[in-house]
Amino acid sequence: MAGRIPLVLLACGSFNPITHQHMRLFELARDHMHQTGVYRVVAGIVSPVGDDYGKQGLVASKHRLAMARLALQSSDWVSVDDWESQQADWTETVVTMRYHYNRIAAQYHNSKNLPTSSDAPQLKLLCGADFMDTFKVPDLWRDDHVEEVVGRFGLVCVSRGSLQPDRAIHESDLLSRHQQNVFLVREWVHNEISATEVRRALRRGQSVKYLLPDSVIDYIKEHNLYTHNSETKNKDSSDDVITWRDIASKFAMMARNSRGGETVSITEKNKEFTSNRIKMPVVAILSEQTHSSVECLKMTADYNGYWKMISNENFEEYLKALDVNVAIRKIATLLKPDKDITQNGDHFIIKTLSTFRNYNMDFVVGEEFEEDLSGVDDRKCMTTITWDGDKLVCVQKGEIEGRGWTHWIERDELHLVGQFSCISFVMWYSLPGMIVLHRAATYQK
Ligand SMILES: Nc1ncnc2c1ncn2[C@@H]1O[C@H](COP(=O)(O)OP(=O)(O)OP(=O)(O)O)[C@@H](O)[C@H]1O
Numbered sequence: 001m002a003g004r005i006p007l008v009l010l011a012c013g014s015f016n017p018i019t020h021q022h023m024r025l026f027e028l029a030r031d032h033m034h035q036t037g038v039y040r041v042v043a044g045i046v047s048p049v050g051d052d053y054g055k056q057g058l059v060a061s062k063h064r065l066a067m068a069r070l071a072l073q074s075s076d077w078v079s080v081d082d083w084e085s086q087q088a089d090w091t092e093t094v095v096t097m098r099y100h101y102n103r104i105a106a107q108y109h110n111s112k113n114l115p116t117s118s119d120a121p122q123l124k125l126l127c128g129a130d131f132m133d134t135f136k137v138p139d140l141w142r143d144d145h146v147e148e149v150v151g152r153f154g155l156v157c158v159s160r161g162s163l164q165p166d167r168a169i170h171e172s173d174l175l176s177r178h179q180q181n182v183f184l185v186r187e188w189v190h191n192e193i194s195a196t197e198v199r200r201a202l203r204r205g206q207s208v209k210y211l212l213p214d215s216v217i218d219y220i221k222e223h224n225l226y227t228h229n230s231e232t233k234n235k236d237s238s239d240d241v242i243t244w245r246d247i248a249s250k251f252a253m254m255a256r257n258s259r260g261g262e263t264v265s266i267t268e269k270n271k272e273f274t275s276n277r278i279k280m281p282v283v284a285i286l287s288e289q290t291h292s293s294v295e296c297l298k299m300t301a302d303y304n305g306y307w308k309m310i311s312n313e314n315f316e317e318y319l320k321a322l323d324v325n326v327a328i329r330k331i332a333t334l335l336k337p338d339k340d341i342t343q344n345g346d347h348f349i350i351k352t353l354s355t356f357r358n359y360n361m362d363f364v365v366g367e368e369f370e371e372d373l374s375g376v377d378d379r380k381c382m383t384t385i386t387w388d389g390d391k392l393v394c395v396q397k398g399e400i401e402g403r404g405w406t407h408w409i410e411r412d413e414l415h416l417v418g419q420f421s422c423i424s425f426v427m428w429y430s431l432p433g434m435i436v437l438h439r440a441a442t443y444q445k
């Protein structure tokens with residue numbers, strides 16, 4: 001590692017409480033940065049946010065710090081820093097970064113026994129993909145702050161669930177400009193531990209063993225930390241009142257599973273935003289110009305996952321009516337194709353996978369496209385998929401009238417009905433165990 005740039009990774013967040021996955025972020029990021037061949041990660045810092053952050057259920061920073069310290073006893077390179085949480089007011093992330101950068105640089109310059117060739121350490125922000133998604137929430141981050149975070153310092157971002165951080169970069173001019181300073185780390189072992197879900201389990205008296213270190217679980221029990229009462233901390237007294245910070249945290253939590261749509265009007269009142277109409281679950285984005293309206297992203301069904309077919313009715317009849325030849329029909333009805341669905345807002349990639357043939361659809365809800373059904377019945381259609389509530393409804397205009405399909409989710413099953421005229425088929429899919437856990441952890445209310 002000689003000659004490499006020393007790097008310190010800083011993670012800012014609530015850590016309410018710290019989980020195994022927070023600590024995994026550091027390990028994943030260190031491996032990734034070492035693989036660049038450029039960096040040598042010398043330290044990691046966990047910086048819990050101050051109590052003034054005002055996020056629902058945020059317990060006192062002295063407890064969050066104590067839990068993080070207990071958890072990180074097993075790490076020989078990541079430590080907890082209390083500077084941020086000791087500040088009188090909530091501290092913007094870039095301010096915390098500047099503080100740590102200056103501190104590290106001063107230590108470096110004061111060090112007597114540095115090899116002359118040694119580079120000054122760099123500092124980069126370590127975060128999950130949901131954190132990076134919050135950059136696009138108007139009024140939440142100042143542009144010059146994002147510019148400084150990614151341009152001057154740099155970002156190491158670990159994938160989270162189905163969020164696609166490369167898309168967030170592509171869609172942001174600012175992030176694209178500094179792309180070389182944004183390092184995306186792919187977590188192949190899907191691990192959707194979320195502090196919110198941990199608190200929920202604790203409130204319900206359910207086990208959180210193996211999600212948190214035992215020492216942290218003991219600390220929580222000893223101090224009776226996560227109760228129904230603690231969760232109401234910072235909760236708005238009226239369901240109708242939302243603050244921008246509230247919006248931010250809801251955004252971070254829900255952006256993983258949302259689609260755009262509803263606009264509701266909001267009136268300004270004592271620097272808070274009051275709505276008559278907003279009901280959870282929603283995500284609101286403050287309007288940049290007027291602060292007088294918010295756009296709401298309504299949380300809808302989550303189609304993400306690798307779905308296994310569990311049953312199939314009438315598919316052969318359907319193919320027969322489409323004039324598909326008997327050989328293909330026989331093969332198709334014997335197969336149990338899986339559906340690999342990636343959903344990012346209204347953008348869907350649905351892969352139908354089987355040992356015989358694969359069929360991919362890549363579409364944005366509401367946008368018509370030409371669909372080439374080669375390998376199915378070899379026809380072409382002009383296809384549009386729209387939302388009907390939580391259902392995805394597809395209309396395939398072409399030679400055959402009334403052709404289309406509908407997908408929807410009931411409990412943890414994916415349903416598909418395909419039809420044209422009066423012929424239809426029905427298929428059911430379920431998620432294998434791991435993914436069900438992942439979904440439950442991420443998206444259940
Ligand atoms: N399972 C995870 N995968 C990837 N990143 C994660 C994961 N859990 C937390 N992070 C990241 O860790 C940092 C600190 O997270 P934070 O303290 O807000 O915890 P959280 O689990 O996201 O909380 P909550 O579920 O309450 O929103 C953020 O950058 C967040 O994106």
Ligand SMILES: NC(=O)c1ccc[n+]([C@@H]2O[C@H](COP(=O)(O)O)[C@@H](O)[C@H]2O)c1
Binds near residue numbers: 142248
């Ligand atoms: N403008 C900013 O600097 C800004 C805005 C929103 C959140 N944050 C930070 O992001 C982190 C978010 O943590 P949570 O996901 O727990 O809400 C916190 O450390 C918070 O201070 C920074």
